[in-house]
Amino acid sequence: MRLHSSDVVRFAWGALRGYPTRSVLMLIAMAIGVAAVVMLTALGEGARRYVSNEFASLGTHLLIVIPGRSETGGVSPGTFMGETPRDLTLDDARSLTRSPGVRRVAPMMVGSANVGWRGRERETVVLGGTHDMLAIRHWRMAQGRFLPRTDFDLATPVCVIGATIRREIFGASRALGSWLRIGDRRFRVIGVLASEGRSIGVDVQETVIIPVASAQQLFDRASLFRILVEARSRADMEPARRFIVATLRERHQGEEDVTVITQDAVLATFDRILGALTYAVGGIAAISLAVAGILIMNVMLVAVSQRTAEIGLLKALGATARQILSLILAEALLLSAVGALTGLLLGELGSLAVRHAFPTLPAWPPWWAVSASAGVALLTGLLFSLLPARRAARLDPVLALSRR
Amino acid sequence: MISLQHIHRDFRVGDQIVHALDDVDLDIAAGEYVSVMGPSGSGKSTLLNLIGLLDRASAGRYLLEGEDVTVLDDDRQAWIRNRRIGFVFQAFHLVPRLTAAENVELPLLLAGVPPAERGKRAAAALRAMGLSDRAGHRPDQLSGGQRQRVAIARATVTEPAVLLADEPTGNLDQHAGQGVIEVLEALNARGITLIVVTHDSAIGGRARRRVRMLDGRIVADEAEADRAPA
Known part of the structure; x- marks a missing residue:
């Protein structure tokens, strides 16, 4: 049934x-x-x-050069010599611009310092960068302009500030053209970043950006935090990576002491x-x-x-x-x-x-x-x-x- | 029609064995009207359940319409229950959420009869019980007598050969019980074999053949062929 x-x-x-x-x-x-x-x-x-x-907002076709090998395993002679990885320098960064596959290079420094203007003061992240950083990181300007296109070595006393910094330090006053005290130096505000978008790790709205050479002086340090490299196309990324590794090895006496990570890999x-x-x-x-x-x-x-x-x-x-x-x-x-x-x-x-x-x-x-x-x-x-x-x-x- | 030969049915109660049926022989011909009487615990309900294939004998042979049904598997027994046997219970056992018509349709539904034909046959069965106007009512909207007549309609909708009624008037008042008994007797008069289990001698006494049970045995089996059917 x-x-x-x-x-x-x-x-x-x-x-x-x-x-x-x-x-x-x-x-x-x-x-x-x-x-x-x-x-x-x-x-x-x-x-x-x-x-x-x-x-994706970090930038496209991005390669990030970090000092030191991040690979584990394997014993290099340096392990026994107590050798620390060689620093990345501005010359290293400049040497990377010579590849046809590389469109832009931006050496980068990071530190923190007290910034102040007319009695208002706060501690904030200070980024040392160059003109190309704007394009690489896809940032936008609200007012003024970004760091001028100069040689990496030129330490001009100018700065670009995030929207939060502008609000907190300058309030209703005009920020552009003012002299902002950063640490024990004074920088002229030439631009304010548009208050949109976050970037992994650092809230750009809470940073002050100064030329990388100025940052070296400010922090009394020559070594770079990292170097951002933008390849011309997706296809150029792998050649660019090989170029970076080879160039830096040559510059560092045959020691492969940097790590190149691609945005794709991180992603x-x-x-x-x-x-x-x-x-x-x-x-x-x-x-x-x-x-x-x-x-x-x-x-x-x-x-x-x-x-x-x-x-x-x-x-x-x-x-x-x-x-x-x-x-x-x-x-x-x-x-x-x-x-x-x-x-x-x-x-x-x-x-x-x-x-x-x-x-x-x-x-x-x-x-x-x-x-x-x-x-x-x-x-x-x-x-x-x-x-x-x-x-x-x-x-x-x-x-x-x-x-x- | 029904032939029970040396039927035993034992139950274990704790470490004791109770002989609910103890070597019962009973032959019932087609169209008979049999009442089974006896005190509670005498085995009369067990006998009815066994005849209705709800229960299996511990020993003995049971022939239904010439077929040895003791050896059949569960599914085949279910098929026989569905087609050849109708049950009427003391507690009616109507499904409370279903209407009278849907309750009557249940055996046909289980038999896989298509809905249209089911509806027709259920309506006819209800009409025979004089309940056409109650088809859409749920059991709780019906009187006791009406409920039992719905149950009888359900038991007869598959046109079974045997109708088994276990204390069919037990939950009814005098008047309603009288009505139900008359309906059952009318069905018997049209040829269905009717077996009624009761402890009420007024009801049991109406049957043409009266079986009396005690302690799992048949102690009396009297037929009055000469008595006029009530």
Whole structure:
């Protein structure tokens, strides 16, 4: 004997509506589980995209030269000699401009100093840079202009300030043309950065940018923090990297003591880390689905004992064990499906709310999380109702019917 | 029609074995009207459950319509319950969330009968019980007598050969019980084999054949062929 599937669905639906409390309870459990997966993965995915976007804003075709080898393993003679990596110098930076694949080079220094103007003072990050830094980092000017195009060695007493610095130090006064005291020197403000966008690590709005040679004097240090190199195209990046490594090795007496990282590599690393994080968070949220499954099993067990007489009756009327099984499973599946749909809806609404509250965070749930959570919900619903359903199918009709 | 040969049914209660049925022989011909009476615990309900294939004998043979049903598997027994046997219970056992018509349709639904035909047959069964105007009502909107007649409609909608009634009037008042018994007897008059289990001698006494049980044995089996059917 075969039941019509439409009859199974209708009967199961009727049974669910017949016991609204337990049905709603299970629905909520399922919905919360699914919504948690959807929302948490949306957050993880949002973080991943956020970081990607931040890196993209760092500049395109960017290579970053850092002093010292970051590779572990392998023992170089320097290890025994107690040799520290050679510093990066302005001459190093200048030598890198000679490659056809390199469009721009920006030596960079970082330090912190007290800046002040007419009694107002604060400590802030001071960047030593050059004219090309503006283009490489994709910054925009609000007022004035950026550092002038001069030789790297020229220490002109000019500075460009971030929007926050301008507000805090100058307030309503005119900043352009004023003399800002940085450490024990004075610099003329020639430009204010537009207050948009953040850059990984440093909030440019809270920095003061001075020519790199001036920074060397200010911090009394010749070594560069790093050198930013912009390749002409994506295809030029690898030749440019090889050129940089070869040139600097030659300049450093054959010692390969710099690390060149490409923006792509950094991005890929972050991508991997945050991708893993999204999976992990999704996995944790999936635990709530399993918990929902256990709840479903409990409630279905109660449902079966609650409806013992009905199941006994169905058996008396000629239902086979398989029919009883399919009726109970259909009930659980139907409930899981409605719960999953509700959960998806809640999750999407939650993600929407997050995107609304934090417009910079692109918190879109990834498609795999949406489909996986719905699938897992149905599967747990099915799996955890197997036991109750089998118990129902094995019910002794005589005992079931004699209970009132 | 029904032939029970040396049927035993034992239950374990704790470490004791209770003989609910103890070597029962019973032959019932098609179209008979049999009442099974006896005190509670005498095994009459066990006998009815066994005849209705809700229970299996511990020993003995049971032939239903010439077929040895003791050896059949569960699914085949379920099929026979669905097609050949109708149950009427003391507690009605209607599904509370379903309407009268939907309750009557249940056995047909389990048999996989398409909805349109189900509706027609359920309506006919309800009409036969005089309940056409109650088809859309739920059990809690019906009186006790009406509920039992819905249950009878459900038991007969598959046109079974045997109708098994376990204390069919037990939950009804005198008047409603009378009505239900008359409906059952009318069905018997049209050819269905009717077996009624009751402890009410007024009800049991109406049957043409009266089986009396005590301690799992049949102690009396009297037929009054000469008595006019009530």
